[in-house]
Amino acid sequence: MPKLVVLRLGHRPGRDKRLTTHVGLVARAFGADGVIISDVRDKSVELSIQNVVENWGGPFFIKTGEPWRKTIDEWKRAGGQVVHLTMYGIPVQDKIEEIRKSESNKLVVVGAEKVPREIFDLADHNVSVTQQPHSEAAALAVFLHMFFNGEELYKKFSNARLSVAPQERGKVVVEAA
C-alpha cells in the first residue's frame, strides 16, 4: 500500500488550534498515515493528536514545525505525488480515479486562508471538493473517503485503549483489558 500523509499549511498557533486539530483527527480517522503541520511548532496540537492516538489507537504520526518547501521537495524527490486540495482546482470527481490508480505515495496538502502561489505549481494535482467555500477538515474527509472508496469506514486501529460499540441509542465505550 502506498503511504498517504497530510500536510497542513499556514497554521497559526492559538487562532487555528481547534481547526488544525480537526484536520489532524480527520487525517487519522479517514486512513492517512500521519499529519505534518508546516513551519510552526505547536506542542499543544501535537499533544491533542497524540492523546487521541494513545486512547483510540494508531499507527498515526504528527510532526509540527517542518518547513513546507522542504517537506514537498523531499516528498517529490522520493517519487511521491503531491495533491493540493483547493476550491480553485479540478473537481475531485474528475480526478480521483487517476490519483487512486497511481502507486506512488501521496502528500495531501490542505491550506488555511492564504496558500503560497508556488503550491499550485509544485502540486501534481490541484483538486477541488466542490467549487464552494467551506472547510478544510470537510474537504480532506470527503477527499479521503473518495480516495479510499469508503473502505476507510471499516478501518481498525491498533493498540486502542478505547473503542466504540455502535448503538441505536446511547453511548457505549469499551475499554481494552
Add this chain to the structure above:
Amino acid sequence: MPKLVVLRLGHRPGRDKRLTTHVGLVARAFGADGVIISDVRDKSVELSIQNVVENWGGPFFIKTGEPWRKTIDEWKRAGGQVVHLTMYGIPVQDKIEEIRKSESNKLVVVGAEKVPREIFDLADHNVSVTQQPHSEAAALAVFLHMFFNGEELYKKFSNARLSVAPQERGKVVVEAA
C-alpha cells in the same frame, strides 16, 4: 425533493465561531437547504454565512437562537425525520440507504462536545461517520456526500455573484455581469 436542514447544537459564541461557520458552510456546499444554530443568537456567524450566500449563491438560510427542543418537536410533528450524527451511533454505511429511501424531510443534528442525552432518544437515527473522534464539519460533509450519492458535487447555486472556473493550476474566479 424532501428538504434537508442541519441543526447545530451547543454553539458557544466566540469560542466556536469558526467551527460553527464551517458547519454552516459545509451544510450549504453539500446540498442542505439551511442551518439552524440552536439556543444562542450569534449575529457574527449569521453574517459570515449570509455573506457567502450573497457572493456564491443560494438558496440557503441560517437561523440562530432557536431552542433545540422546539426545533426538533416541530420537525417531528410535521412528519420529518431526525438524524443525529454521533461517533456512538450505527455506522453510516449500514444506515444510509434506509435514510435515503424515506421520503420525509430530514433534520441532521450535529453537536459540539457535549450533547444532551435526550437527543439520542429523540432522534430517529443515531449515525456514526467512523467510530473515531474527529470533526463535526467532516462528519456532516461525508454524511451529506453519501446521502446525496455524490450528486451534490455537481450542484449549481442560484444568483451567485462569484463562481470558480476550475483550473489545473492557479485561481480563476468569474464575476457575474
